[in-house]
Amino acid sequence: MLETKDLIDFSINNWYEKFKHITLETILIDIPDHFFKKLVCADEDEDETNSDPVEENAEFEDKLKNAINSLDKNVFVKNNWHAPVDARVFSFGNTLKASNIDDIVLYFTTSTIIQEDFTSIKGVPFCLALRKWLSIHPAAEFRCIVINNVLRGITPRDWPTFYAHFKEEGPEIIDRLTNFYNEKIKSKFPRKNYVVDIVLSYPDEPFVLDFGALNGKTNLYAFTWKEIQPLMRKECPEDVAPVFRYLETDIGIMTRADALSKFARSQMV
Ligand SMILES: Nc1ncnc2c1ncn2[C@@H]1O[C@H](COP(=O)(O)OP(=O)(O)OP(=O)(O)O)[C@@H](O)[C@H]1O
Ligand SMILES: [Mg+2]
Numbered sequence: 001m002l003e004t005k006d007l008i009d010f011s012i013n014n015w016y017e018k019f020k021h022i023t024l025e026t027i028l029i030d031i032p033d034h035f036f037k038k039l040v041c042a043d044e045d046e047d048e049t050n051s052d053p054v055e056e057n058a059e060f061e062d063k064l065k066n067a068i069n070s071l072d073k074n075v076f077v078k079n080n081w082h083a084p085v086d087a088r089v090f091s092f093g094n095t096l097k098a099s100n101i102d103d104i105v106l107y108f109t110t111s112t113i114i115q116e117d118f119t120s121i122k123g124v125p126f127c128l129a130l131r132k133w134l135s136i137h138p139a140a141e142f143r144c145i146v147i148n149n150v151l152r153g154i155t156p157r158d159w160p161t162f163y164a165h166f167k168e169e170g171p172e173i174i175d176r177l178t179n180f181y182n183e184k185i186k187s188k189f190p191r192k193n194y195v196v197d198i199v200l201s202y203p204d205e206p207f208v209l210d211f212g213a214l215n216g217k218t219n220l221y222a223f224t225w226k227e228i229q230p231l232m233r234k235e236c237p238e239d240v241a242p243v244f245r246y247l248e249t250d251i252g253i254m255t256r257a258d259a260l261s262k263f264a265r266s267q268m269v
Pocket of ligand 2 (some may be wrong): 081
């Protein structure tokens with residue numbers, strides 16, 4: 001689980017305001033107690049004797065409906081930190097598109113990721129982050145690894161999948177991500193070690209999808225924690241170029257372990 005400081009710094013309601021000009025439009029809504037109960041104890045018997053907070057409920061539901069409508073009627077929903085990606089199968093076309101409150105309840109109650117957060121995290125108020133739904137090409141998403149405020153590693157989030165254009169466009173991808181990071185993110189995020197997920201879409205400007213903690217549990221896709229961790233103890237020049245690591249050849253279906261072993265000797269500087 002994340003440390004309390006991580007929970008706070010990486011919660012979308014703490015970073016959204018500062019980065020809203022470079023991320024997807026999002027509406028943040030605090031989760032009131034009565035709705036929280038609906039999201040965590042879906043199969044628990046309702047206590048009929050409890051007074052039904054009808055008014056409170058109706059007000060909250062209105063707020064949610066208005067939010068969904070103002071985001072073009074389709075939203076991507078997250079809690080402070082995570083999306084219910086493990087509930088994808090319950091959505092039409094695996095899109096995790098939500099267009100009403102029932103969709104949100106369904107995704108959240110069937111997602112182990114979300115339920116784990118809701119049952120284990122104490123002392124941080126939970127929120128719903130309704131984000132404008134956008135079709136994102138899997139090859140356009142990059143996890144960028146920032147160490148001591150320097151962008152050191154770039155990995156496709158769709159890994160290990162072979163994309164032929166990465167070889168030719170690699171230098172441009174590195175340039176665009178480095179410039180975007182240096183101009184828009186560096187020193188603005190309150191941590192010096194973290195990951196930031198960035199979408200490169202042409203001809204639009206790049207945008208941030210999410211920030212996340214950098215630790216042994218972070219999914220680093222093409223990189224391993226073993227090679228990243230030592231870099232956190234070393235200072236490095238500001239102008240060092242990041243390593244963009246991707247599959248260079250199409251060698252059929254590969255496991256993550258197979259793919260990583262290919263890079264055993266391509267050390268990071
Ligand atoms: N607004 C959106 N519209 C459509 N799809 C989205 C949207 N935001 C994210 N996705 C898709 O869902 C995936 C998971 O989203 P996201 O990265 O926000 O989840 P996460 O829980 O923070 O993941 P991780 O735990 O790996 O950091 C993304 O890789 C992207 O493909
Ligand atoms: Mg994330």
